Amino acid sequence: MSTDRFRPMDRRDFLGNLGRFSLGAAAVASLSAGTARSNQRSAEKTWTPVSDRRVRVGIVGYGVCRFGADFGFQDHPNVEIVAVSDLIPERREGLMQACRCETSYESLEVLVKDPKIEAVFVATDAPNHARHCIEVLNHGKHVMTAVPAVWGSIEDAERLLETVRKTGLKYMMAETSYYRPDCYAMRQIYRAGGFGKLVYSEGEYFHFSPTPIPSFKGWRVGMPPLWYPTHSTAYYVGVTGGRFTSVSCGGFDAGLPANKPGANPYDNPYSDEIALFQTSEGGASRMLMCKGVQGVIVETGRVYGQQGWMQDTNYHGLLKDLPDITRPPLPPGMPAGGHGGSHGPLTNEFVTAILEDREPLVDIYESLAMTVPGIVAHQSALKDGETLPIPQYDKA
Numbered sequence: 001m002s003t004d005r006f007r008p009m010d011r012r013d014f015l016g017n018l019g020r021f022s023l024g025a026a027a028v029a030s031l032s033a034g035t036a037r038s039n040q041r042s043a044e045k046t047w048t049p050v051s052d053r054r055v056r057v058g059i060v061g062y063g064v065c066r067f068g069a070d071f072g073f074q075d076h077p078n079v080e081i082v083a084v085s086d087l088i089p090e091r092r093e094g095l096m097q098a099c100r101c102e103t104s105y106e107s108l109e110v111l112v113k114d115p116k117i118e119a120v121f122v123a124t125d126a127p128n129h130a131r132h133c134i135e136v137l138n139h140g141k142h143v144m145t146a147v148p149a150v151w152g153s154i155e156d157a158e159r160l161l162e163t164v165r166k167t168g169l170k171y172m173m174a175e176t177s178y179y180r181p182d183c184y185a186m187r188q189i190y191r192a193g194g195f196g197k198l199v200y201s202e203g204e205y206f207h208f209s210p211t212p213i214p215s216f217k218g219w220r221v222g223m224p225p226l227w228y229p230t231h232s233t234a235y236y237v238g239v240t241g242g243r244f245t246s247v248s249c250g251g252f253d254a255g256l257p258a259n260k261p262g263a264n265p266y267d268n269p270y271s272d273e274i275a276l277f278q279t280s281e282g283g284a285s286r287m288l289m290c291k292g293v294q295g296v297i298v299e300t301g302r303v304y305g306q307q308g309w310m311q312d313t314n315y316h317g318l319l320k321d322l323p324d325i326t327r328p329p330l331p332p333g334m335p336a337g338g339h340g341g342s343h344g345p346l347t348n349e350f351v352t353a354i355l356e357d358r359e360p361l362v363d364i365y366e367s368l369a370m371t372v373p374g375i376v377a378h379q380s381a382l383k384d385g386e387t388l389p390i391p392q393y394d395k396a
Contacts, residue, residue, distance in 0.1 A: 001040065001047045003089075011255050013279055015251055017060050017274070018261065024116070025116060025129075028342075030236075031210065036122055039230040045190055045326065045328070045364060046329055046353040047161075047328075047329040047330055047331045047332065049078065049331070050080070050352055050355050050356055051076065051078065051273040051355040051356075052078075053078065053355060054077075054079060054080040054363070055078055055080070055118060055119055055244075055354050055355065056077055056082045056118045056119070057073050057079050057080065057081055057082060057117065057120065057121065058075060058081075058083045058085070058111045058112070058114065058119070058120045058141075059081060059083075059086065059095065059099055059101075059120070059121045059123065059135045060082045060083075060084070060085045060086070060108045060120060060121065060122055060123060060132070061085075061086060061095075061121075061124040061125075061146070061353040062086045062091040062092070062094055062098070062123070063086075063091070063123070063125070063216060063300060064097035064215065065125075066094075066098070066308045067146055068084065068095050068098070068099070068121065068123040068340055069095060069098035069099050069120060069343070070337055070343055071121065071123075071174065071337060071343040071346060071395070072099070072222070072334050072335055072337055072343055072344045072347050073099070073121060073219060073335055073347055073351075074098070075099055075331075075334040075335065076331060076334055076347060076349050076351055077333075077334075078331075078352075078355060081099045081100070081101040082101070082103065082114060082116050082117045083101065083103040083104060083105055083111055083114055083116075083117065084099055084101050084103070084104050084105075084111075085094055085105045085106065085107060085108055085110070085111045085247075087106070087108045087216075088123060089096055092164070094102050099378075103287065107201075108120075108122070108124065108135065108231045110136065112135055112136055112139040112141060113139065116142060116143055117140065117392075118140040118340060118354075119141055119143065119144070119170070119310055119350075119354060120136045120141050120142070120143050120144075120338070120364050121143075121144045121145075121347075122136065122144070122145040122146065123145075123146045123218070124146070124216075124352060125215065125216040125306055126146075126147075126148060126151045126219060126227075126228070126317040127152075127219050127253055128151075128153040129145050129148065129150065129151060129293055130144065130149065130150040130151065130153070130156040130157070130160045130357065131156075131222050132145070132305035133149075133163075133171065134143050134160060134162060135161060137163045137167045137169050137171070138163065138167070140167070140169070140368045141169065141352075142169050142170040143169070143170070143171055143172070144171075144172045144174055144346075144347075144350045144360075145172070145173055145174065146173075146174055146182065146229050147173055147174065147176075147178070147228070147230045147231070147371075148173070148227065148228055148229065148230050148370075148371075148372075148374070149173050149367040149368055149371040150222065150228075150368075151219075151227060151373055151377075152266075152378070153226045153375070154372060154376075154391060157368050157372050157375075157391075157393070158233040158298065158393075159277075160364070160368075160392055161364055161368060164364045165396060166174050166306060169381065170345070170350070170353055170354055170359070170360055170362075170363075171360075171363060171364045171367070171371075172346075172349070172350045172353065172362050172363065172367075173230070173362045173366070173371075174177035174228045174239070174343075174346045174350075174362070175202075175234050175238065175344040175346075175362050175367070175369035175370060176231065176299075176338075176339035176346065177230070177231050177232075177234035177235060177238060177299060177339075177342070177345070178197055178234055178238045178342070178346070178362055178395070179327060179340075179341070179342035179346055179349075179359060180235050180299070180339065180340040180341075180342055181298075181299065181325075181327065181340060181341070182300065182301070182310075182311075182312050182313050183234060183235055183238055184327050184375075185310070185313045185315075185325035186235070186239045186301075186303050186310050187238060187239050188242075188323045188324065188325050189308075189310065189315055189319065189322060190239050190240055190303070190305075190320075191308065191323070191324060192319060192323045193319060194303025194305075194307060194308050194315060194318075194319035194322065194323075195303060195306065195307050195308050195309070195310070195317065196305045196306030196307035196308075197282065197283065197305060197306055198236070198240060198279065198281055198283045198286075198301070198302045198303055198304065198305045199283045199287050199304050199305060199306065200283055200284050200285070200286075200303075201235060201236045201239070201279075201284075201285045201286075201301065201302065201303045201304065202235065202238060202285070202290070202300040202301050202302045203231070203233055203234065203235030203285065203286075203287045204232055204287075204288055204290075204299070204300055204301060204304075205229075205231040205232045205234030205251065205288065205289045205290070205298075205299050206288075206290050206293050206296040206297060206298050206299075207252070207289075207290070207291055207296075207297050208291060208292070208293055208294060208295055208296050208297060208327050210256060210293040212258050217264075218382075219259050221263075221264050222258040222259050222263055222264020222265070222268050222339040223224055223264070223266060223268065224266055224270065224273070224289065224378040225251075225270060225272060225273040225291060225378075226270045226275060226287075226288075226289050226291035226302055226375075226377040226378050226381075227378060228289055228373055228374070229287060229289055229370065229371065229374025229377070230371055230374075231289075231299045232251070232287040232288060232289060232299075232301065232368055233285075233287050233369075233370040233371075233374065234301075234304070235285075235287075235300075235301025235302070235375060236277075236279060236285045236287070236301075236303075237370045238362075238366070239303055240279075240281065241300055241366070242277065242279055242280045242281050243280040243369050243390075243392060244277040244278070244279060244280075244285065244369070244373040244390050245277075245279065245280055245389070245390055245392070246276045246277070246278045246381070246383045246387055246388060246390060247275050247276065247277045247278070247373060247387065247388055248275070248276050248380055248386065249250060249273055249274065249275040249276070249354055249378065249380040249385060249390075250268065250273070250274050250275075250376040250380040250385050251270035251272070251273050251378075251382070252270060252271065252273070252290075252292065253269050253271060253272075253292075253379035254271040254272055254291070254292020254293075255271075255292070256271045256291065256292060257379060258269070258271075259271050260367060262385055268378075269291050270378075270381060271290070271292035272288070272289070272290040272292045272293070273288065273289055273290075273292045273377060273378060273381050274286065274287075274288040274290070274293060275287050275288065275373075275374075275377040275380070275381075276389075277373060284353075287373075287374075287377075288372075292312045299339070299340075301314075302368050303310030305317070307319065309364065311337070313325060322323075327341070327345055328345060328348070329343065330344045331348070333346075334348070346362075349361050351364075353361040364393075365393055365395060366392045372390065372391055372393075373390050376388050376389075377378045377389075
């Protein structure tokens with residue numbers, strides 16, 4: 001980033017902020033006895049390999065956040081890094097060193113032609129995620145991508161979905177909120193019936209950015225906030241598996257230079273967007289992405305259901321025998337990584353899905369269910385909050 005206050009490490013790991021920010025929610029008490037028993041069981045968890053096979057992986061992208069190496073593929077015992085790529089030679093060299101890999105290619109388009117590679121991690125610029133993933137899939141390789149799945153284009157979402165269906169290969173979006181401790185705990189308790197249907201949920205991605213984070217060809221400059229929605233929308237979709245059906249969104253101009261007329265390629269006037277979604281359960285969700293709130297950098301959410309509610313990892317409700325809410329173990333020597341220790345679990349899930357020949361947790365349907373609503377929300381904000389329907393993509 002452009003100031004000492006906003007270093008790349010702040011971008012990658014907000015765990016220290018979680019717990020200090022619970023905006024708009026009441027204070028909560030300690031965990032119940034049931035959760036305490038779950039935590040005790042977690043000490044006995046050990047990682048067990050599902051196979052001795054090594055998935056041959058290519059990694060593309062080593063930008064300001066260093067995500068190409070930060071998700072730990074190089075440390076997973078079931079992975080062999082075959083080759084890496086970045087368009088910028090200095091970054092390509094850095095990615096080779098970080099991934100302990102001796103082979104590199106000058107672009108993704110060249111890397112995907114390597115017949116030894118069977119899966120690719122796309123950690124490139126957001127405007128190219130859909131195009132790059134389609135390229136990978138069309139070359140017969142599984143793909144995991146950084147967020148979001150697509151960049152402001154519902155047409156790209158439909159092309160990506162069509163390609164995943166046509167190829168039958170694994171697609172996964174590495175949405176970090178899925179494996180943050182709070183969201184993971186909410187998902188486990190929801191599945192156990194601890195909330196019933198959700199009456200209301202909240203997802204919040206605050207990232208104060210008076211100066212845009214450096215980005216390839218300036219794609220972050222003045223970007224529509226809810227084109228980057230998934231850190232928030234995961235706190236409904238990633239908890240329930242449900243869908244957003246319609247949205248009314250408000251936009252706010254905090255006076256940031258990047259949102260002045262003519263200052264960004266999106267013609268976007270908003271630094272902050274706050275959306276109210278209707279859900280497939282009949283409830284409501286407030287989801288936001290805000291860059292103009294002074295000093296706040298946090299990703300979090302809360303859920304409120306018929307049978308209970310939850311903030312952070314604190315459950316209040318009718319369910320007495322709580323499930324284990326501790327995250328799955330990682331292979332020895334593989335770090336949990338940034339974004340609240342979510343990077344390692346996401347990589348492990350993708351690799352394991354390939355080895356077990358199953359769909360990954362954050363598949364194409366979950367990915368579009370988190371991404372496309374944000375695109376429609378921005379359209380609503382530009383129409384003074386007009387309520388708009390959201391396209392639905394279901395398994396064929």
